[in-house]
Amino acid sequence: MSIHKKMFIFIPMLVLLMSFVSYFLFNSSRNVQESYSLMMNRVLLYKQVSRESKEVMRYLNRYVIQLDAESYSDLDRHTKLLRELRDEIGRLERNKTNALQVENYLNMMDTFLDQSWELLSNMDQDSRMKAGAYIQAEQTAGFIGEDGQALVDLELEHYRPVYEDIMQANKRINELGVYLVFTVALLSFVIALWLSTSISIPIRRLVLTAKQISKGRLDTKAPELRTGDEIGILAQTFNQMLDNMQDLMAKNVQSVEKERLVKELELKMLQSQINPHFLFNTLNAIAKLAYIEGAEKTSDLTVSVSRLLRYNLQKLDHPVTLRDEVEHAMEYVAIQKARFRERIRFVTDIDGDALEQTVPCLTLQPILENAVIHGIEDMEEGAELKLGIHMEDAHITVEISDNGAGMDERNRLKLLDSLAEDAPAPHRGKRETTGLGTANVFKRLHLFYDGMQRIEIESELGEGTTVRFILPARLDVSHKGAEEVSHV
Missing domain, CATH: 3.30.565.10 (Histidine kinase-like ATPase, C-terminal domain)
Known part of the structure; x- marks a missing residue:
């Protein structure tokens, strides 16, 4: 697998894992928060109804009893808000524990609103009638506050097991979140370590090999890597380059060895202080003189030595045929025959x-x-x-x-x-x-x-x-x- 594929696969995988853990923790926390908010909203709704009913009674007292005309707008605003709260409570989901109490609570709110409206509609009644209607509305408001508190107690009692379950679930979620975070962190560390070692260690080995080669140790080999990525290909190419360098150096050594041997031959052939060409010409003259004087054996021996010398004077780095070598060997044997005669x-x-x-x-x-x-x-x-x-x-x-x-x-x-x-x-x-x-x-x-x-x-x-x-x-x-x- 190439390094590009490793990066493209494992890094997005780590990001997805971290995103999944974060989303899981966020979603679990949101569910707990929604359950808790639902319970608190119901409790706060009952409290708000009690508070608004008291506000309505306060402004009724100002407007009806104290005849404060400026308080009518506030009275109307709180009355509308109380009606909205009544409608909101009517839409709440009910259970077997509080269904009857909620229904009575709604009827009581309707009674209180009707009493408030009737008191406002009969402003021309005498003070005794208005005081009696006001006292009845005030009693109803008190009952609303008491029933509201009772409903709060019922809601708290009803949601107590739910709240305990929520707390237990929240605890489990926190523990699971810790485990998930630790697992993902450990997995991320392992993957990061694997990625880094699969890249850095082979590169470090190649660097060490290059340092050895720079010191002149050409017999060093890069490690054989079977990773199949770019670094493995680089190591194979590195070894091929070393093999080519070693082959080239071996050929250079052979070439230098050949030149050395040729030079050694030439030097050994020229080690005599007498000029070989002068000696060759002199031997030819001696051979002709011996032939003229009738010394044929001496003439033949001199010719053999002359031919032997002429053969040795040629370029030693040029190849010859076995035919030339045999003829040269015959001249050498002729000289030895003249020396040893019948002994050989x-x-x-x-x-x-x-x-x-x-x-x-x-x-x-x-x-x-x-x-x-x-x-x-x-x-x-x-x-x-x-x-x-x-x-x-x-x-x-x-x-x-x-x-x-x-x-x-x-x-x-x-x-x-x-x-x-x-x-x-x-x-x-x-x-x-x-x-x-x-x-x-x-x-x-x-x-x-x-x-x-x-x-x-x-x-x-x-x-x-x-x-x-x-x-x-x-x-x-x-x-x-x-x-x-x-x-x-």
């Missing part, structure tokens, strides 16, 4: 269809050189060095083996572990090779094939060593040759 035998088993496979420059020669120096250099006879290249389905297998000294399990695993990014460069020992280290070749293959290659090493002490590259096929076949097996 070089065997090749090469599938011509696989020679168009692209590989990093200087892949085979460092492995062959390592096999010669560390494997078969100390053998007096029977030394054998093999190079095999085969195509199998979608893979190219390159295998270099010797029957020399071999290595123990610890060194074998150390070479295989050199593919790790933080693995230190292996120590070569006293006998340095003239080319690149084996671990360097492994790393360049790993970078070149994006980790899709497989490298295997089989070795036992005294039984020789086999290094095997299983490469994903990247063939650009311009021609195919049959399988060839040659012995050097």
